[in-house]
Amino acid sequence: MTGLGxxxxxxxxxxxxxxxxxxxxxxxxxxxxxxxxxxxxxxGAEIPAFAPTNRLAARELRTVSLTGQVLLATLEEAWxxxxxxxxxxxRIGLVVGGSNLQQRELTLAQDRHRAKPRFLRPSYGMSFxxxxxxxxxxxxxxxxxxxxxxxxxxxxxxLAVIEAAEAVASGRVDACVAVGALMDLxxxxxxxxxxxxxxAPESCADAPELACRPFDAGRGGFVFGEACGALxxxxxxxRPAPAEPYAALTGWSxxxxxxxxxxPSLEGEVRAIGQALERARLTAADIDxxxxxxxxxxxxxxxxxxxxLAAGLTRARVNATKSITGHGLTAAGAVEAVxxxxxxxxxxxxxxxxxxxPIDDRLRWVRGEAVEAxxxxxxxxxxxxxxxxxxxxxxxxxxxxx
Amino acid sequence: xKSEEILPLIHEAIVEVLPELDGHDFQETDSLDALGANSMDxxxxxxxxxxxxxxxxxxxxxxxxxxxxxxxRHLADKTAVAR
Numbered sequence: 001m002t003g004l005g006x007x008x009x010x011x012x013x014x015x016x017x018x019x020x021x022x023x024x025x026x027x028x029x030x031x032x033x034x035x036x037x038x039x040x041x042x043x044g045a046e047i048p049a050f051a052p053t054n055r056l057a058a059r060e061l062r063t064v065s066l067t068g069q070v071l072l073a074t075l076e077e078a079w080x081x082x083x084x085x086x087x088x089x090x091r092i093g094l095v096v097g098g099s100n101l102q103q104r105e106l107t108l109a110q111d112r113h114r115a116k117p118r119f120l121r122p123s124y125g126m127s128f129x130x131x132x133x134x135x136x137x138x139x140x141x142x143x144x145x146x147x148x149x150x151x152x153x154x155x156x157x158x159l160a161v162i163e164a165a166e167a168v169a170s171g172r173v174d175a176c177v178a179v180g181a182l183m184d185l186x187x188x189x190x191x192x193x194x195x196x197x198x199x200a201p202e203s204c205a206d207a208p209e210l211a212c213r214p215f216d217a218g219r220g221g222f223v224f225g226e227a228c229g230a231l232x233x234x235x236x237x238x239r240p241a242p243a244e245p246y247a248a249l250t251g252w253s254x255x256x257x258x259x260x261x262x263x264p265s266l267e268g269e270v271r272a273i274g275q276a277l278e279r280a281r282l283t284a285a286d287i288d289x290x291x292x293x294x295x296x297x298x299x300x301x302x303x304x305x306x307x308x309l310a311a312g313l314t315r316a317r318v319n320a321t322k323s324i325t326g327h328g329l330t331a332a333g334a335v336e337a338v339x340x341x342x343x344x345x346x347x348x349x350x351x352x353x354x355x356x357x358p359i360d361d362r363l364r365w366v367r368g369e370a371v372e373a374x375x376x377x378x379x380x381x382x383x384x385x386x387x388x389x390x391x392x393x394x395x396x397x398x399x400x401x402x
Numbered sequence: 403x404k405s406e407e408i409l410p411l412i413h414e415a416i417v418e419v420l421p422e423l424d425g426h427d428f429q430e431t432d433s434l435d436a437l438g439a440n441s442m443d444x445x446x447x448x449x450x451x452x453x454x455x456x457x458x459x460x461x462x463x464x465x466x467x468x469x470x471x472x473x474x475r476h477l478a479d480k481t482a483v484a485r
Contacts, residue, residue, distance in 0.1 A: 058421045059443070119453035122445035122461070 001394070002175075002243040003082025003232035005074040006338045007182075008325045009045035009225055013077055018342045021350035022322055022370040028208040028223060028326065034361045035104040035111075038187040041205035042194070045225035045326035047182075055140040063123040065102040067182045067228075068136050073135055074228040075179060082232035082243050084175060089144040091238075093167050093176035094137055097160030098330030099151030101130050107186035133181060144344055145173040148390060149181075151330075153384030154295070156180060157229060158333025158392060162252045164233040174238035180334025182228040190224065198222055198297065200261065212327075213354035214294035214320035215301050215365065222295050225326020227333030233343075246341040247394040250377075251280030257387030264300050269307035270391040273379065275389035277311075282377055284312035287393075289378040291340040294320035295327050300383065317373055319366040323353035333382035337392060344375040344396060403455055403481045405474035412470055415450035419443050430471025448473075458482055 006013065009021035009027040031037060031044040036133075053072040056064065064072075079085075106128055113120045126132055134147035146167070152159035164176035164194040185193075193199050200221040204211035211314060212223035233249060234242055253275035256263050277283060290313055293306050297323020308318065322328075323340045328335050349366045358365050380392045413428045420438060434444050448464045459480055467473040 059419065062419065062421070063446075116456075118458050119449060122449055123442060126442065168457065 001231055001244045001249055001341060003078040003084070004235050004246065004338045004341060005228055005230035006076030006228070006335060007050055007070050007074045007255045008227040008335060009047050010324055012050045012073070014342060017338070018346060021321070021339060022348055024324060024351040024353050024370070026209055026324060026353060028211055030205050030208065033104070035108045036190065038191065040187065040191070041202055042190050043200065043204045043208045043223055045223070048297055050252070053140065060288065063127060064136060065105045065127060067101045070131050070182045070228045071096070071133055071137060072140055074129050074230045075141065077176060078177060078230035078232050079141060082175070082220070082234070082274055087143045087175050087239060091145055091174040092143050093145040093173040094134060094143050094147040094179070095160040095163045095167070096130070096133050096137070096149045096179045096181050097148070097152070097156035097334060098181040098398065099130055099149060099156070101133065102127065102184050102328060103182050103189050104184040104186040107188060118387045152369070152388050152390070153386055154293070154327070154329050154332055155382035155384035155388045155390045156330040157328070157331065157335065158337065158380065158382035158390040159254065160334060161231055161233065161249070161337055161392060162254060162390060164231070165249050165252055168184070168233050168235045175232060175234040178233060178334060179233050180229045180316065180328065180331035182226055182331055183214065183329040185224060193222070196262065200296065212296055212323055212397050214296040214323050214352065215305065216355050216359040217359055219298060219301060220297040221297055222327040225322070225328050227325050227328030227331040227335045229331055229338045231334060231337055245397055246345055248397050249392065250395040251276040251278070251282070251393030253279065253391045255389045257389070259387035262385040264303040264383055265389070266303050266310065268304050269304060269381070269383065270310050270388065272389040272391040273307065273311040273313070273381070276393045280377070280393040280395065282393065285315055286377050287313055287316045288375045289340070289343065289373065289380055290316045290318045290377065291319060291321060291336050291380040292318060293381045293383045294322055297324065299317065302359060303364060304381070309360070309362055314362060314364070314378070317349050317364050317366050317371070319352045321350070323355065324350065333390065336382070337380050338395060339367055340378050340380045341377060344378060344394070347374055348371060349373045403478055405471070405478040407476040408451070408472065408477050409452045410449070412474060415447045415454070418450060419446045422428065428470060431469050433469045451477065455481065480484050
């Protein structure tokens with residue numbers, strides 16, 4: 001894994017993001033972006049002004065959604081770090097994690113033209129497709145290997161990393177960029193998630209900074225956070241002098257529950273952890289750090305804590321990135337893999353905001369302050385509605401076993 | 403609506419879609435193609451003009467004209483028919 005890019009509400013770029021993580025920063029507030037509220041006071045973390053890519057002309061930017069602009073800026077960071085300009089375009093792939101990514105801007109366009117639908121802009125016919133993001137990115141970066149999206153609800157970002165790893169391992173391409181794309185919720189999606197009880201209650205608007213509390217006894221559900229993460233995965237030996245890798249992706253797993261509903265499964269999560277460890281030829285005792293899914297869902301966090309215990313991950317330190325970023329939904333798995341790799345490189349683990357009363361004392365939480373920690377092997381976990389459980393195992397290159 | 407009234411709407415729509423043409427001295431003989439519009443840009447420009455004119459016709463009915471003057475006259479004819 002040779003290049004990382006990240007854009008979140010608490011920081012654009014690895015340096016700002018790492019600083020924000022270690023400081024336990026936050027930017028939760030009643031959301032203000034057009035199309036986010038319907039007489040509501042939904043809390044979330046919105047990305048402030050960010051530096052766009054310079055690969056697009058002004059005329060091209062006009063029809064590019066927020067999701068697309070953030071994707072390009074984030075991809076640029078990972079691409080530059082990995083020096084992908086040195087890799088033949090035909091040998092580079094792109095996997096964009098997420099589906100139904102640009103709902104807010106579609107809602108705004110529909111609202112604008114509701115009374116005169118025949119004047120809807122022709123570009124809507126192109127941009128309503130998530131795959132427009134693939135076209136946009138491959139045109140901007142000259143990618144010629146392959147590009148497609150993968151949907152896995154809140155596991156989409158991690159699923160993209162796994163698809164990229166498979167594409168590189170199979171020899172289909174030499175390098176592949178996995179992106180967890182920004183899921184731009186409109187008030188409709190937020191209302192739906194809120195109605196089903198997934199979100200922290202609207203009353204959190206009175207103290208937004210306290211709303212997102214993964215693994216805390218007082219947790220009340222997800223708090224949305226705009227985010228995007230990009231990771232470059234390369235096959236070892238595919239080029240003579242790649243960029244200094246952050247880590248080796250030593251194991252991964254996708255396990256399904258055969259369940260359409262949003263409820264988690266202890267058994268499925270334990271299977272995903274077990275298979276990722278087995279693939280990496282490691283045991284739970286080898287894992288120094290776990291970056292869990294940790295959404296602050298009452299049942300989700302309880303189930304995940306039980307899964308970590310059942311898998312024997314009692315030596316590893318655990319924190320929850322979503323307490324700082326909010327829940328990036330489709331972006332989460334990629335952003336959290338980036339967070340894990342940055343912590344690994346810095347030898348520090350970020351605090352978990354609002355973890356006042358942990359739901360389980362048997363796990364080794366990182367709570368109020370960042371801590372120094374040598375991380376040789378770590379796990380990152382994601383779960384998605386519809387019975388999706390994924391796990392990644394990442395190992396420092398010098399810690400890698402034969 | 404007369405073609406002289408439609409031309410400024412076309413110019414505005416072109417600049418909205420192709421901002422680099424802001425300040426360009428548009429001629430009736432300019433073609434959208436020569437101004438740098440691709441097929442999607444052309445469709446966007448024409449739809450913006452149709453909305454500004456409140457003229458509900460299928461986009462396919464605007465495909466004949468070869469330059470801005472012809473497009474303006476073509477749309478003027480359509481408004482005459484629509485009335």
